[in-house]
Amino acid sequence: MIAIYEPLYRPGQTLVEPAFKPLLITDNNRPEWREFAILVDMYRRGLHRQHRFTGLFSPKFGLKTGLSGAQFIDFVNANADAEVCFVNPFPQLAYISFNVWMQGENAHPGLVARAQALLDACGIAIRVAELPRHGPDLLCYCNFWVGTEQFWEDYVGGVLVPMAEFLEAHPEHPACRDVLKTTVHIPPSPFLPFIVERLFSSYLSLTRSPPLARGFPTDPLQFCLNDFERRLVIHNRDRIDSADQTGVFSDEVKKDMRFASEVWQDFTLAYYGDRPHPHSGGSFQSVGAGRPTPRIT
Template identity: 30%
Template sequence: MPAQIHAGQEKNLATTKKKSAVKPGARKPVLNVKTPSKSASVKAVLADAKSIHAGSAKSDQLVSEIGTLADASSVAPAVNTPSNVAAVKSLASMESAPQSEEADEKTRVADLPVAPGPTPEVDGQLERKLSKEPPRALNSPIRIFQIYFEGWQRELLDPAFYPLDNSRNSSELMEFNVFEQLQRNAATQGAVLWGALSWRFAEKTGMQGAELVKQIVDHPGYDVYFCNPHPNNEGVYHNMWVQGEVSHPQFLELARLFYAAAGLDDKELIAIEPSSNFSAANYFVASPKFWSLFIPFVKRVLVTADKRLDPKIRDLIHSKVADDKALHAGATYIPFIVERLFMVFMRSEGKGLKAYKVALPERERELNVHLKLLREMKDVAHKTQSAWLAACWVNYRNLYLSQTNGKAWCEKYLRAITPTEVKFGSS
């Protein structure tokens, strides 16, 4: 009998089957946080609602040589670094962008999208618990669960994983809520490694369950095994926080406010990270030690931020404005923040843990020559701490995005995803 979870998880609308759209359940936050009644608010934070749409479609084919790429100087902001300003200024195609350190908070957040209403009160209790009967092969040292929502999805599950019925889950925390419940359940007790993956794992990674298990077995001794189903992002974005700016309205500004409220160092939001630090989709298989540290870390960060955020900003972060393209069943900003906290954790409370990034050969084969060169160029810049090479990477990256995404996309996003300073994140 498969284990069941009766709490929150995303029902992704994009499927490969002939089924009607999945109806997401009503949001019911898990964290027991009271909204301050009348704390000082940021005026004009949510003055006008804005419709934020996806960028223009990518061109079908790249030009064969870098030299033929279109000039992106009209939209590419400047990159300044204290250690090598002269080298950066020599990049004529990169335009200077003024930056005010004394910007009034009201002005900084005035253009944020509007939340549809206040965050509802929460009771702090999980809706349901896993079924008392654990899954088969309870003695297996590696236990990987696969989440599904409807009966027809079960036939697509991988035989190497344990089916996990998540159809009654409505938590805005999505996968993280599943992790929290599994950690307390008998189904994971005694396991050396465990995790919970999406029913779309094979579709997103191009990998079968047996292949994942083999990579884990062939590389023993790590506390957490993770992967990035979107390696195309590794060469064109500074880090996963910057990548979120093109996927969710005003993501970087909201992340900055979240960081400040949670007491985190917001330099991480613009730091150049190596491709080894890119992780998406919460695809983790990890030891009990990892889960015992990671889950409390995320909960503490979320609760602290909720307590300190301005009420209007908090309501916005817990709103469905995050899913303006309707790709995530009306998800709030919370799950997109949580999945990016993984590397924050690994550099802080999890710095004593060992992580292994699982290779995804099928996804790697999909990368064109420019994406591979951009990734390598950025990784070398990070490894050598070369501000000059990092600035060259930004220039090449901007030219590439101008060619592939078009002028409208670049005018909308390129300045926002190009920090005005070169900062390197820790490995």
């Protein structure tokens, strides 16, 4: 009923999560695409038609969520009427950024323009700058979702596959070249996978007949990676929860969230400049990024 695949792409690599299914990647000819390439390949092979729910989870699923695969599968079984189930490994970001693109632009400057140029070139009608709020009911990073065959057809087949086809057919197009340029990350990575992971919440927030989506309940304070994140969440939580309940985010609230997102990113870059990041084990200096200069003075 539920098939969550874990990609095995290195020689000698073994399955991290025993509840998941191994997916041997023998033709990793686009490693810079990350999970995007595998999701598209799974769709083209029809793997999403073999089970009620299908997903692709990184070997870092447990590290990032603190969950076992069995726990998440139990959650999906308990929500079998849904069309898509997900777990967000960064629930604290709902109290720091208005949506995935506000956070993304601060984390990866230039991300929004690159994403929009690629979407326009592919003919996908998503206006990134006009996207609504992504609250806890929609927010999901890292592609930690499982969907029905219909969800795969609508989202992967309708959004991700056209992007992949354009990238494959027009590698020299400026939009294609730009999304493959490197952004600051541990380890260094191109913009493309960070665009793709943000399309999931974007898609859920835009569809006229939204699929029935269920998110694994998480406590944002428990997912904070440091005390600064916890302080930001505690400071913003009541105000943001109230805005989510009413559906009204004033310009002042959005401005404050943008500032919080900028401060959070500056702190993250500085704090992990010479400290190991808990999800990667590396620092920004260790990957050659050096210690960044804060933008806010």
